[in-house]
Amino acid sequence: MRSVCVVGLGLIGGSVLRAASAAGRAVWGTAGSAEDVQGAIGEEFTVTDVDSALRRAAEEDALVVVAVPLPNVDAVLRKVGDLAPNCLLTDVVSVKGPVAAAVARYAPDTRFAGGHPMAGKSASGWSASLAALFSGAAWVVTADEETTLEAWREAAQLALDCGAGVVPTTTTEHDAAVARISHLPHVMAAVLAACGADGGPLAMALGAGSFADGTRVASSRPELVLAMCEGNRDALLGAVDDALGRLGAARGALASTGALGATIRSGHAGREVFEGQRDAAKAQAMVDLAGQDPLAELRLIGAQGGRVTGFDGDLAIAALPVLAD
Amino acid sequence: MRSVCVVGLGLIGGSVLRAASAAGRAVWGTAGSAEDVQGAIGEEFTVTDVDSALRRAAEEDALVVVAVPLPNVDAVLRKVGDLAPNCLLTDVVSVKGPVAAAVARYAPDTRFAGGHPMAGKSASGWSASLAALFSGAAWVVTADEETTLEAWREAAQLALDCGAGVVPTTTTEHDAAVARISHLPHVMAAVLAACGADGGPLAMALGAGSFADGTRVASSRPELVLAMCEGNRDALLGAVDDALGRLGAARGALASTGALGATIRSGHAGREVFEGQRDAAKAQAMVDLAGQDPLAELRLIGAQGGRVTGFDGDLAIAALPVLAD
Numbered sequence: 001m002r003s004v005c006v007v008g009l010g011l012i013g014g015s016v017l018r019a020a021s022a023a024g025r026a027v028w029g030t031a032g033s034a035e036d037v038q039g040a041i042g043e044e045f046t047v048t049d050v051d052s053a054l055r056r057a058a059e060e061d062a063l064v065v066v067a068v069p070l071p072n073v074d075a076v077l078r079k080v081g082d083l084a085p086n087c088l089l090t091d092v093v094s095v096k097g098p099v100a101a102a103v104a105r106y107a108p109d110t111r112f113a114g115g116h117p118m119a120g121k122s123a124s125g126w127s128a129s130l131a132a133l134f135s136g137a138a139w140v141v142t143a144d145e146e147t148t149l150e151a152w153r154e155a156a157q158l159a160l161d162c163g164a165g166v167v168p169t170t171t172t173e174h175d176a177a178v179a180r181i182s183h184l185p186h187v188m189a190a191v192l193a194a195c196g197a198d199g200g201p202l203a204m205a206l207g208a209g210s211f212a213d214g215t216r217v218a219s220s221r222p223e224l225v226l227a228m229c230e231g232n233r234d235a236l237l238g239a240v241d242d243a244l245g246r247l248g249a250a251r252g253a254l255a256s257t258g259a260l261g262a263t264i265r266s267g268h269a270g271r272e273v274f275e276g277q278r279d280a281a282k283a284q285a286m287v288d289l290a291g292q293d294p295l296a297e298l299r300l301i302g303a304q305g306g307r308v309t310g311f312d313g314d315l316a317i318a319a320l321p322v323l324a325d
Numbered sequence: 326m327r328s329v330c331v332v333g334l335g336l337i338g339g340s341v342l343r344a345a346s347a348a349g350r351a352v353w354g355t356a357g358s359a360e361d362v363q364g365a366i367g368e369e370f371t372v373t374d375v376d377s378a379l380r381r382a383a384e385e386d387a388l389v390v391v392a393v394p395l396p397n398v399d400a401v402l403r404k405v406g407d408l409a410p411n412c413l414l415t416d417v418v419s420v421k422g423p424v425a426a427a428v429a430r431y432a433p434d435t436r437f438a439g440g441h442p443m444a445g446k447s448a449s450g451w452s453a454s455l456a457a458l459f460s461g462a463a464w465v466v467t468a469d470e471e472t473t474l475e476a477w478r479e480a481a482q483l484a485l486d487c488g489a490g491v492v493p494t495t496t497t498e499h500d501a502a503v504a505r506i507s508h509l510p511h512v513m514a515a516v517l518a519a520c521g522a523d524g525g526p527l528a529m530a531l532g533a534g535s536f537a538d539g540t541r542v543a544s545s546r547p548e549l550v551l552a553m554c555e556g557n558r559d560a561l562l563g564a565v566d567d568a569l570g571r572l573g574a575a576r577g578a579l580a581s582t583g584a585l586g587a588t589i590r591s592g593h594a595g596r597e598v599f600e601g602q603r604d605a606a607k608a609q610a611m612v613d614l615a616g617q618d619p620l621a622e623l624r625l626i627g628a629q630g631g632r633v634t635g636f637d638g639d640l641a642i643a644a645l646p647v648l649a650d
Contacts, residue, residue, distance in 0.1 A: 118533045138531055169527055177528040180521050185535035187585070190592020191571045192513050195564060196505050197595035201630030201646070202494055203502040204602045206463055208443045210510035210542045211599070217535045218596035222589045233583050239520060240576045246516045247572060251565045258558050260512070264547045267515020270522035271543035274536070277529045305526030321526070 001025045001161075002088070002154065005057040006065045007050065007076050009036040012092045012117065013067025014129025016162060017045060022131045023161035026062075028053060031126075032072070039126035050079055058084035063154050065115075066091035066099070069224070070231045074102050081107035090115045090155035094178065095231040096142055096171040111151040114142035114171060116178070117164055122220060132163065138307060139164035142171050143295040152295065156308060156316075165307035165319070168298035179235035184243060186217055186225050187236070193218040277305050280321035287316040326350045326486075327413070327479065330382040331390045332375065332401050334361040337417045337442065338392025339454025341487060342370060347456045348486035351387075353378060356451075357397070364451035375404055383409035388479050390440075391416035391424070394549070395556045399427050406432035415440045415480035419503065420556040421467055421496040436476040439467035439496060441503070442489055447545060457488065463632060464489035467496050468620040477620065481633060481641075490632035490644070493623035504560035509568060511542055511550050512561070518543040602630050605646035612641040 003026035006017045013029065014036065021027045028046040030053035031037050040047045048056075057064050064087045066076050073093060080089065089110040093099050096114045103112050119137040121128060139159035143152050156166040169177070193215040196203055217225075229236055250263040285306065287297045298316065301308065306320035328351035331342045338354065339361065346352045353371040355378035356362050365372045373381075382389050389412050391401050398418060405414065414435040418424050421439045428437050444462040446453065464484035468477050481491040494502070518540040521528055542550075554561055575588040610631065612622045623641065626633065631645035 118531050120534065137533070140531065167527070167530055173527060174531075177524050177531050180524040180528045181532040181536040184520060185517060185539040187572070187575055187588060188513050188517050189535070189539060190589050190595075191568050191575065192510060193592040193595035193599065194571055194588075195509060195567045195595075197598045198567060199502050199505040200628070201602060201648075202492070202498060202628055203505050204599050205492055205627070205630040205632065205646075206443050206465065206499075206502050207506040207599055207603075208462070209445065210514070211506040213538045213541050214510040214514060215592070215596050215599065216538050218592040219600065220593075222586070222593050225589050226585055229585050229589070230579075230583055233579060237576070237579055240572065240579065242520045242523060243516050244569070244572055244576060246519055247512070247565065247569055250512055250516070251562070251569060254555075254558060254562055254565065258555055260551055260554050261547070263512060263519075264515050264550050264554070267518040267540070267543040268545075268547050270515075270518035270520075271540050273522045274518065274529050274532055274540065275544065277526060278532075302530070303525070303527055305530040307530065321530075323526075 003027065003060050003062040004065060004158065005029065005053050005062045006067055007053065008067035009033070009040050009047070009126050010067065011120065011124045011128045013065070014040065014126040015131065015133035016065055016067060016092060018129060018131035019134060019162035020158065021045070025161065028056065032068070033125070036126035050076070051083060054079055054083040057087050061088070063088045063090065063158060065158070066093065070095060070098060070227045073099055074106065077102045077106035080110060085109050087111070088151060088154045090141070090158065092117055094182070094228040096174045098231050100142070100144070100171045111148060113147050113151040113155040115155050115159065116140040116174065117159065117162070124221065124224070134159070135163035137164045138167050140167045140169060140174050142174060143168045143298050144170050147295060149289060149294055152298070153289070153311070157311070160310060165309055167302045167307050168295070169302035170299065175232050175235040176238070179232055179239040183229045183232055183236045184239040186220070186229060187240060188243065189215050189218040277321050277323060280323055282319040283322050285318045285320050287318065288314060289316055290314040328352065328385050328387040329390060329483065330354065330378050330387045331392055332378065333392035334358070334365050334372070334451050335392065336445065336449045336453045338390065339365065339451040340456065340458035341390055341392060341417060341483070343454060343456035344459060344487035345483060346370070350486065353381065357393070358450070361451035375401070376408060379404055379408040382412055386413070388413045388415065388483060390483070391418065395420060395423060395552045398424055399431065402427045402431040405435060410434050412436070413476060413479045415466070415483065417442055419507070419553040421465070421499045423556050425467070425469070425496045436473055438472050438476040438480040440480050440484065441465040441499065442484065442487070449546065449549070459484070460488040462489045463492050465492045465494060465499050467499060468493045468623050469495050472620060474614060474619055477623070478614070478636070482636070485635060490634050492627045492632050493620070494627035495624065500557050500560040501563070504557055504564040508554045508557055508561045509564040511545070511554060512565060513568065514540050514543040602646050602648060605648055607644040608647050610643040610645050612643065613639060614641055615639040
């Protein structure tokens with residue numbers, strides 16, 4: 001089994017280190033936070049300075065996992081380009097465009113496929129990490145035109161070993177999708193929380209289920225939310241424009257006829273699509289990795305809402321939701 | 326203990342009937358839904374036609390509780406005006422302006438104070454009702470200029486007997502507050518769910534915590550959501566305009582400088598205000614109901630985010646959140 005070098009040992013990086021180790025892989029890490037370093041060493045994980053960690057990765061042909069916040073990605077990739085310029089490389093950062101651009105700039109000869117596990121919790125740091133964090137989660141591994149099958153499969157195997165299902169898609173499509181289902185929800189929750197608090201102590205006293213749920217993610221650390229939202233600026237602009245258009249239409253309908261039916265019914269239908277796909281029966285599909293254009297076939301799996309659940313020789317086994325008409 | 330006549334035996338009305346009965350009160354009800362009627366009779370509650378129920382309420386000077394959806398309120402109040410024109414009257418409808426207007430029009434001689442328990446669940450009908458639904462919840466009882474202390478106290482005592490805390494406020498202030506913490510959250514959840522579904526199967530496959538929480542109430546029955554949102558049109562317009570302004574500002578900042586700090590930080594601060602008030606220590610306060618203007622003092626309790634928790638003779642005992650500076 002290929003060994004794994006994790007750069008950054010916070011909630012996500014720490015959980016990758018634990019999960020890969022639990023899967024039987026040789027693992028080591030490095031981190032900028034003294035607290036995270038001490039926590040990992042205290043549990044007998046191997047933690048070194050970043051130069052040593054990357055040199056060892058180059059020597060052993062390990063998979064390097066970049067698990068630092070987006071603002072620190074450039075600095076880490078410069079180091080990778082210097083010390084492990086041909087390594088197998090992936091990352092677990094929540095936007096993929098800026099990471100792909102930084103790889104092309106600083107570490108262009110690495111064998112890279114981007115990654116994004118769709119899992120988290122509100123606490124952060126090594127102390128919050130756990131091996132089971134990714135169990136059953138979706139984990140995007142990017143399959144772009146320039147991605148090699150080798151790099152994609154190595155990143156995907158790590159995700160599978162961490163207990164996740166692999167969603168193959170492009171960098172651009174990933175960023176557009178997460179703008180809608182992760183970054184826009186954070187912006188909407190912030191707007192709703194501010195509007196509620198403007199209602200004063202009476203409104204706060206009456207806030208219950210709908211307000212509590214709708215604003216929950218507004219309690220996340222602002223720096224982390226800003227890093228992911230601002231890092232996905234172009235795609236998020238499109239999603240915010242869609243929301244502004246829909247909210248403006250609701251405003252217009254309420255002011256003119258008093259009727260919100262179109263807004264509420266389209267939202268109800270959207271939620272039913274989400275629940276329906278989540279709870280749908282799954283059909284098995286297979287992609288021949290020795291075939292003509294396996295990455296294109298893998299992208300089709302992702303576009304249909306499916307995920308790769310394992311490999312069998314040169315076959316990728318996938319589960320596709322069986323959607324009602 | 327004053328007996329209670331509940332008109333409408335769905336989730337909320339059924340739960341009031343159960344809770345008042347469990348508190349030792351004589352209770353009876355009436356309902357338009359055959360399913361709800363049969364459910365209540367099957368559990369040995371007294372259920373009659375609406376005319377008989379209201380005549381008995383007039384005879385026994387019972388408290389009448391209107392627990393039908395807003396579109397049916399006028400018809401019920403016409404009956405009350407005919408058959409129990411001087412009764413003690415309250416309601417459990419989620420908007421208070423239209424109910425107060427209908428009472429003034431159809432049953433102006435009743436001794437009325439409006440009510441709104443801030444509790445619910447996604448299932449509806451008698452079969453979903455339960456005596457403990459209001460346990461620990463806030464329950465607004467309106468205290469307007471024209472409200473009599475007798476009517477307010479009778480409605481408040483019912484709320485207390487159901488296990489809730491009583492929030493005194495005006496009809497107008499109630500409707501403005503719930504526009505922000507209940508109706509706007511439904512509109513925002515609908516907008517978010519529609520924007521997410523527009524992202525197609527890939528976006529739906531990646532939707533996790535933030536999208537699932539932010540769209541949860543979009544799965545509510547559209548007819549119920551529409552009745553409460555459209556019934557609070559004027560106040561909701563103001564709240565939607567506030568949200569549009571904030572979302573538009575976020576859009577402008579993202580497009581121009583790429584910075585969402587003001588949006589995300591104000592949302593984080595708003596959520597902290599909500600959690601801070603919810604989790605705050607509580608100080609005891611008292612209102613002398615035999616004093617000069619007890620309803621004005623009660624309204625101050627509500628305006629500070631407090632609730633009345635009991636009566637002791639002519640004293641109303643209240644709990645006020647102790648807010649950090």
